[in-house]
């Protein structure tokens with residue numbers, strides 16, 4: 139009775155993998171057809187595309203489950219693959235054989251609003267100025283992600299340090315820091331950004347600085363709360379009883395225990411800031427044209443352009459969506475793993 | 484640093500530690516005095532909440548004083564007033580002069596630091612030696628505290644070791660700079676019974692090898708018996724009885740000591756003997772009872788006890804015996820068979 143079981147399960151896995159592969163192919167086929175066809179209207183194409191993608195993801199899940207014999211978080215791994223692709227492309231942009239992304243004079247000789255054609259020299263088409271949309275999406279990734287990473291870096295270092303010190307020394311310092319960070323949290327982020335945008339010149343550095351102000355208060359809070367729990371633990375007292383001074387206690391006992399939860403919040407923050415940077419550029423107070431960012435690329439779809447040439451908005455929009463989604467997946471995983479409440483080191 | 488002096492290594496004189504909490508004053512240590520000579524071991528015993536840990540930390544100068552916490556009285560280490568030192572100077576004592584072993588080795592080692600790092604950091608800070616020397620010393624220390632394969636242990640993280648091994652590491656760090664006084668605060672309470680004895684014996688042998696002084700804090704009289712020269716029994720922040728361990732355990736003078744001793748399980752007990760415990764609970768430290776603090780739980784209490792706090796005085800029951808009780812169980816009395824008061828003191 140028990141003996142044939144593994145064999146049956148093996149068969150089950152093979153057929154699961156085969157079914158998965160079939161669904162994957164069907165899904166990809168549907169999505170590909172929906173992406174290229176002219177037969178149906180845009181809205182229906184979008185629905186079919188989404189259905190095709192979902193089908194492909196389902197198929198991929200079954201395929202892996204069949205092949206590996208365990209559940210695989212396909213969406214997470216696809217997200218990570220996307221991040222690798224985008225970060226890789228953004229990092230190597232100058233080395234890639236990409237079209238013209240920001241020279242509008244050279245763009246004069248190119249067709250404008252060329253339709254996406256994967257076989258042509260403008261696979262994702264061109265924009266209003268004849269600039270290559272694929273190239274702009276890649277350079278846009280460079281700017282968008284650079285700004286977000288820079289802002290998160292500033293926010294994490296400054297917010298993390300302030301929060302740690304304030305949670306460690308407590309007293310007046312802590313109260314002042316608390317008031318300041320609450321005050322910063324009380325200002326609606328968009329208003330803060332617009333106010334800063336009108337004061338600062340629209341360079342990567344100053345936008346990153348402005349955006350970092352959004353992350354600092356929550357970083358301070360998280361670092362402070364974690365520091366307070368760590369500082370109460372006995373090993374800190376034990377280190378003090380061995381003659382360690384405050385700086386050493388912070389650096390050697392508190393910091394290593396606070397760094398992981400802080401980092402996992404930082405990953406979540408990246409996605410928030412990618413969106414914030416896009417919003418700023420969309421509103422025209424971020425990075426300025428012709429230098430591309432996903433936000434100002436989406437803004438090119440305003441005043442009727444999107445209706446006629448949807449790819450102008452779809453390309454940066456999809457990039458933005460997938461990137462934010464992927465960073466969120468990563469951040470969620472990181473928090474689950476490193477959150478002090480669930481962490482059992 | 485090691486100025487030899489004639490007096491005892493540690494003199495604690497009328498020490499008070501008061502926490503000013505929203506619920507009221509907590510007199511966690513309320514007028515405690517004792518002395519420890521070099522090479523001597525003192526046991527501090529009492530139920531949990533009696534102020535032993537706070538006393539240990541106050542002696543070390545680890546309690547941060549401020550508006551919420553006040554310390555008065557004196558702690559003299561080798562003639563130096565620990566609480567009068569500047570914070571930086573006091574820190575110099577921690578490690579080379581006084582070492583401390585904490586209760587729970589699960590929490591007193593940093594989970595993200597390797598065993599070796601715990602040791603070498605301290606060594607390098609205090610002895611200013613090179614990384615290589617520090618590592619050699621660390622291996623040596625782990626050897627001394629009975630950890631097998633010390634070289635391999637250096638690179639392990641605390642969670643890779645058992646509780647007993649971890650406590651050995653904690654002891655090794657406390658001993659790293661050869662302190663002259665070791666304060667061990669319930670060093671075995673968090674450990675398995677079988678490991679407890681090993682750790683206590685290890686401490687006792689390390690102390691005698693190094694002619695170090697030790698204060699062994701425990702709620703368990705069994706841990707202190709046979710391993711300390713003298714014992715001091717604490718109740719609600721005060722000393723109720725003090726004296727040479729042997730004589731105190733043989734003939735306790737204070738009803739509380741007597742009750743504590745009666746609640747130790749004896750090997751000679753029949754299996755499943757009901758353990759005798761002391762009735763009632765330790766007092767709420769924000770509102771201690773009037774007069775003798777043990778009064779509400781004491782079978783010998785009378786009106787004098789509720790009116791008057793008994794002072795710690797010498798009793799003629801033996802050399803160096805002290806007790807704080809209006810009606811101590813002096814040997815003369817305890818010789819009477821079935822003395823009703825003794826019976827009551829044992830609890831039911």
Ligand SMILES: Nc1ncnc2c1ncn2[C@@H]1O[C@H](COP(=O)(O)OP(=O)(O)O)[C@@H](O)[C@H]1O
Nearest residue numbers: 502509511530531532533534535536537538768
């Ligand atoms: N930081 C503090 N603030 C207020 N009360 C405290 C503080 N630390 C200890 N106490 C109180 O002091 C008393 C003695 O505590 P402790 O020394 O830990 O007892 P023991 O070590 O004997 O179990 C307890 O009643 C405890 O609640």
Ligand code: SF4
Nearest residue numbers: 775778781788808809
């Ligand atoms: S006899 Fe009186 S003084 Fe002695 S312990 Fe009992 S209550 Fe306290």
Ligand SMILES: [Mg+2]
Nearest residue numbers: 535536668669
């Ligand atoms: Mg304690």
